[in-house]
Amino acid sequence: MNNRPILGIIGGSGLYEFTALKDVETIEIDTPFGKPSSPIVIGTLSGNKVAFLARHGIGHFLSPTEVNYRANIFAFKKLGIQCLIGISACGSLREDYAPGHIVVPDQLVDNTKDRARTFFTDGLVVHVGVAEPFCPELSRLLYSAVAEAGATVHSGGTLITIEGPRFSTKAESNMYRSEGISLVGMTACPEAFLAREAELCYTTMAHVTDYDVWHVTEEPVSVDMVVRTLAKNTQMAQLAIQKLVEIMPEEMTCSCSNALANAIITRPECVPPETCERVKLLIGKYLES
Ligand SMILES: CSC[C@H]1O[C@H](OP(=O)(O)O)[C@H](O)[C@@H]1O
Numbered sequence: 489m490n491n492r493p494i495l496g497i498i499g500g501s502g503l504y505e506f507t508a509l510k511d512v513e514t515i516e517i518d519t520p521f522g523k524p525s526s527p528i529v530i531g532t533l534s535g536n537k538v539a540f541l542a543r544h545g546i547g548h549f550l551s552p553t554e555v556n557y558r559a560n561i562f563a564f565k566k567l568g569i570q571c572l573i574g575i576s577a578c579g580s581l582r583e584d585y586a587p588g589h590i591v592v593p594d595q596l597v598d599n600t601k602d603r604a605r606t607f608f609t610d611g612l613v614v615h616v617g618v619a620e621p622f623c624p625e626l627s628r629l630l631y632s633a634v635a636e637a638g639a640t641v642h643s644g645g646t647l648i649t650i651e652g653p654r655f656s657t658k659a660e661s662n663m664y665r666s667e668g669i670s671l672v673g674m675t676a677c678p679e680a681f682l683a684r685e686a687e688l689c690y691t692t693m694a695h696v697t698d699y700d701v702w703h704v705t706e707e708p709v710s711v712d713m714v715v716r717t718l719a720k721n722t723q724m725a726q727l728a729i730q731k732l733v734e735i736m737p738e739e740m741t742c743s744c745s746n747a748l749a750n751a752i753i754t755r756p757e758c759v760p761p762e763t764c765e766r767v768k769l770l771i772g773k774y775l776e777s
């Protein structure tokens with residue numbers, strides 16, 4: 489068996505453990521950006537190693553604003569993982585994306601205000617490209633795996649990330665709808681952007697748990713509604729991840745692993761040594777001359 493986990497999974501609201509894993513080992517990882525939300529559980533699935541982390545901590549004690557997204561992504565990078573799936577509960581902004589369905593979105597709108605959104609600060613300036621914020625190759629594989637697991641799955645749609653922790657007002661929800669946005673959540677940004685900065689393949693398995701607050705005949709979103717809907721999906725989500733592991737190629741052919749090739753603007757000799765030290769796992773290959 490390959491010693492390095494081939495996939496990282498970030499479990500969201502209602503998914504704090506991955507019970508399908510065998511031969512599990514729990515590891516505490518530290519990063520230059522602090523500790524991840526929870527210890528990382530490494531186990532096997534269809535004979536392959538995967539690594540699981542609970543985004544809000546086990547017991548859900550971190551709000552979407554308080555999650556240390558940088559530490560979470562850096563921890564997966566430290567484990568040598570190339571591919572990452574973020575599992576998220578989301579509100580639907582369109583009739584045909586119904587509660588219980590899965591969406592693999594293809595675009596993001598970032599409406600967050602209060603989060604660390606880059607690894608690169610303190611004398612190092614990097615402008616990463618996120619025109620396609622999700623890895624197209626991993627998204628295609630995830631879509632097939634979810635379909636294979638028997639769920640109703642939709643490919644594409646724009647997901648807006650709001651700061652939270654409050655849910656949206658009706659005016660906000662209707663405004664997002666009028667802008668053609670399909671889903672609303674609180675965690676995909678900056679998770680997806682940091683994964684790109686770490687040159688990882690990343691995509692989201694969005695679980696539609698509610699119709700947010702715009703629908704005239706459905707109840708407005710509540711925590712209870714989210715948790716209840718997600719609970720019905722947890723077995724399927726794990727089966728879908730198993731199917732994904734079974735179809736993942738040895739090497740991805742996308743450009744995610746070179747995302748920073750044309751993104752660093754600071755001259756290498758100008759980057760302070762402490763900054764270099766902190767991010768060398770992410771950009772060491774570009775700073776060597
Ligand atoms: C529990 S309702 C709101 C909460 O659920 C989603 O979390 P996650 O994306 O981690 O599944 C949403 O983004 C909010 O954080």
Ligand SMILES: Nc1ncnc2[nH]cnc12
Pocket residue numbers: 577578579580650655656672673674697698699700701709714
């Ligand atoms: N309606 C909603 N708004 C924001 N985040 C959510 N997570 C699940 N449902 C949500």
